[in-house]
Amino acid sequence: MTLQISSLKEYQDTYKRSIEDPEGFWAEQANTFQWRKPFDKVLDWNFDEPNIKWFVDGKLNITENCLDRHIPERGDQVAILWEPNDPDGEVVTYTYKELLAAVNKCANGLKSLGIGKGDRVVFYMPMVPELAIGVLACARIGAIHSVVFAGFSAQALADRVDDAEAKLIICSDYNNRGLKNIKVKQVVEDAMDLGCNSIEHVLVHKNTGGEINWSDDIDKWWHDVVDHQSAECPAEEMDSEDILFILYTSGSTGKPKGVVHTIGGYMVYTCYSFLNVFQYKPGDIYWCTADIGWITGHSYIVYGPLLAGATTMMFEGVPTFPDPGRFWQICEKHKVNQFYTAPTAIRALMAKGEEWPAKYDLSSLRVLGSVGEPINEEAWNWYNEQVGHGKCPIVDTWWQTETGGILISPLPGITDTKPTYASYPLPGVQTVLMDSDGNELEGNNVEGLLCIKAPWPAILRTTYGDHERCRQVYFSTFKGMYFTGDGARRDEEGRIRVIGRVDDVINVSGHRMGTAEVENAINEHPAVVESAVVGYPHKIKGQGIYAYVITQNEDTDDILRKSILDVVVKEIGPIAKPDKIQFVNGLPKTRSGKIMRRILRKIASRDSANLGDTSTLLNPEVVEEVKEGALV
Numbered sequence: 001m002t003l004q005i006s007s008l009k010e011y012q013d014t015y016k017r018s019i020e021d022p023e024g025f026w027a028e029q030a031n032t033f034q035w036r037k038p039f040d041k042v043l044d045w046n047f048d049e050p051n052i053k054w055f056v057d058g059k060l061n062i063t064e065n066c067l068d069r070h071i072p073e074r075g076d077q078v079a080i081l082w083e084p085n086d087p088d089g090e091v092v093t094y095t096y097k098e099l100l101a102a103v104n105k106c107a108n109g110l111k112s113l114g115i116g117k118g119d120r121v122v123f124y125m126p127m128v129p130e131l132a133i134g135v136l137a138c139a140r141i142g143a144i145h146s147v148v149f150a151g152f153s154a155q156a157l158a159d160r161v162d163d164a165e166a167k168l169i170i171c172s173d174y175n176n177r178g179l180k181n182i183k184v185k186q187v188v189e190d191a192m193d194l195g196c197n198s199i200e201h202v203l204v205h206k207n208t209g210g211e212i213n214w215s216d217d218i219d220k221w222w223h224d225v226v227d228h229q230s231a232e233c234p235a236e237e238m239d240s241e242d243i244l245f246i247l248y249t250s251g252s253t254g255k256p257k258g259v260v261h262t263i264g265g266y267m268v269y270t271c272y273s274f275l276n277v278f279q280y281k282p283g284d285i286y287w288c289t290a291d292i293g294w295i296t297g298h299s300y301i302v303y304g305p306l307l308a309g310a311t312t313m314m315f316e317g318v319p320t321f322p323d324p325g326r327f328w329q330i331c332e333k334h335k336v337n338q339f340y341t342a343p344t345a346i347r348a349l350m351a352k353g354e355e356w357p358a359k360y361d362l363s364s365l366r367v368l369g370s371v372g373e374p375i376n377e378e379a380w381n382w383y384n385e386q387v388g389h390g391k392c393p394i395v396d397t398w399w400q401t402e403t404g405g406i407l408i409s410p411l412p413g414i415t416d417t418k419p420t421y422a423s424y425p426l427p428g429v430q431t432v433l434m435d436s437d438g439n440e441l442e443g444n445n446v447e448g449l450l451c452i453k454a455p456w457p458a459i460l461r462t463t464y465g466d467h468e469r470c471r472q473v474y475f476s477t478f479k480g481m482y483f484t485g486d487g488a489r490r491d492e493e494g495r496i497r498v499i500g501r502v503d504d505v506i507n508v509s510g511h512r513m514g515t516a517e518v519e520n521a522i523n524e525h526p527a528v529v530e531s532a533v534v535g536y537p538h539k540i541k542g543q544g545i546y547a548y549v550i551t552q553n554e555d556t557d558d559i560l561r562k563s564i565l566d567v568v569v570k571e572i573g574p575i576a577k578p579d580k581i582q583f584v585n586g587l588p589k590t591r592s593g594k595i596m597r598r599i600l601r602k603i604a605s606r607d608s609a610n611l612g613d614t615s616t617l618l619n620p621e622v623v624e625e626v627k628e629g630a631l632v
């Protein structure tokens with residue numbers, strides 16, 4: 001088994017060794033997996049191009065490591081435990097043996113649709129077991145999966161399908177979320193009308209049943225294609241550096257980019273980080289509440305836990321249905337040992353009162369995790385006291401879609417915890433703080449830009465179809481460094497606190513969004529002349545979306561606001577809806593025509609007393625107007 005650190009001394013020794021001899025350290029971890037052919041070399045890299053190769057020339061299939069490898073020892077152990085949206089609905093379980101059979105059937109079904117090695121398959125599905133099965137089936141045959149969060153709009157889906165030039169979309173008919181019944185297949189049809197020219201088939205999983213449109217040439221039922229297939233499917237032999245998946249994520253400019261992860265390194269790192277950060281022990285029930293549409297679901301619902309032979313729970317529903325006790329009711333029902341969620345969920349549930357967690361027996365919990373955005377002290381304390389009863393270490397895990405796995409986190413029961421601190425890098429991870437002139441900030445009690453000095457196995461390899469963009473965004477700011485886009489401080493004892501993005505990326509309810517993306521959506525509205533979007537502190541969401549909009553105004557503000565929101569929902573999805581729209585006559589700009597977002601951010605954050613020097617602006621007079629009209 002992959003190394004599982006069990007004491008502070010071991011953490012310190014392992015960290016030291018991982019830096020002094022990274023190749024030896026990672027070779028040891030990698031050798032705990034099954035390789036069809038061993039790798040010739042541990043690592044080849046430079047951050048200039050960048051060109052990063054782990055476990056060079058090794059051949060393997062990740063699903064043999066997630067599934068087949070576990071059969072002798074834990075074939076009858078539950079691999080996936082699925083809890084439905086309806087609390088009275090039937091729980092579904094797949095043992096490792098059953099999951100392997102289901103993945104193989106699906107893999108054979110995909111082959112029958114002409115899907116093979118290297119083909120891209122887009123998923124647009126709710127949190128049903130078939131999503132995990134489908135993703136693994138792709139990996140089984142060497143197809144590349146790209147999961148699109150099912151809250152994205154038809155336009156956003158079409159953009160991603162087109163960028164990936166996918167051959168197949170796998171979706172559901174409908175989706176139950178709380179009391180809502182969402183027309184999933186309809187969104188796929190709309191996306192097909194907007195593009196998706198590379199799509200040959202749409203494979204539809206019947207989830208709730210109900211009327212849907214059907215096109216005989218394109219649409220296929222999952223049950224027709226998959227159910228009669230053989231439960232044996234030899235795994236395709238893959239190269240360590242073949243692409244496992246593409247996951248689209250927002251940056252500070254342009255359209256979302258397809259972050260590319262490759263097989264060998266991602267496998268080694270997700271298993272290693274899962275075992276250490278959650279201190280998973282055989283027999284534990286582990287639950288991550290994320291959606292598989294985000295990186296957290298990829299790495300810590302599907303791959304990490306299954307590689308480690310864990311029982312991983314998938315939840316179809318939402319935290320507040322049928323009431324705000326749902327998470328805690330599920331923890332009691334399934335005797336969850338490790339629980340991993342986002343600060344935004346904690347804040348939302350905290351606002352409903354401590355009587356909700358108090359109703360349930362939470363004594364099975366041992367580790368509580370947090371991910372996706374900074375966790376404020378109040379939420380951290382509530383989580384610690386009301387959910388963990390002071391007995392469960394909180395692992396505030398910092399990482400990104402691009403990092404593939406958790407890079408900074410306390411190790412529960414091993415390193416200490418401190419509210420709002422993600423704390424220490426995992427062994428194998430060399431975090432550094434830089435000043436804006438490119439100097440490394442040595443010592444403690446410093447604040448700077450968070451970078452990583454050397455590759456870890458799950459680092460992104462490229463952005464799909466645009467390697468230059470990858471170089472530019474992550475590797476050009478500081479020579480020889482991976483730049484995260486986050487600002488951070490290091491306290492007196494060397495713990496790291498990630499403060500937030502220093503670029504034009506905002507984090508709304510743990511969902512990552514580019515302000516430019518939201519602006520582009522708003523600008524699609526026919527009455528909009530120009531817009532500027534910034535984040536501002538929001539009690540529940542972490543950050544809210546504040547839009548300043550210049551219009552040729554014919555309607556009343558409220559009608560216009562509503563129709564702008566509709567356009568954003570259409571272009572991106574409900575998650576990108578601005579919380580506030582302020583109509584303005586002008587936007588503060590530099591003499592070269594660049595919008596001064598710094599000023600707009602301050603105004604939106606009600607911090608407009610000290611806007612700094614505005615005299616260099618092209619139009620200093622608009623600042624007063626914007627300030628006066630600010631929505632507070």
Ligand code: WTA
Nearest residue numbers: 371372373374396397398399400401498512
């Ligand atoms: C933020 C999510 C503070 C950060 C796994 C990062 C965090 C971005 C934390 C990546 C944390 C994530 N504390 N900030 N524990 N975890 N972030 O790609 O700004 O959706 O750059 O990956 O979320 O978001 P992404």
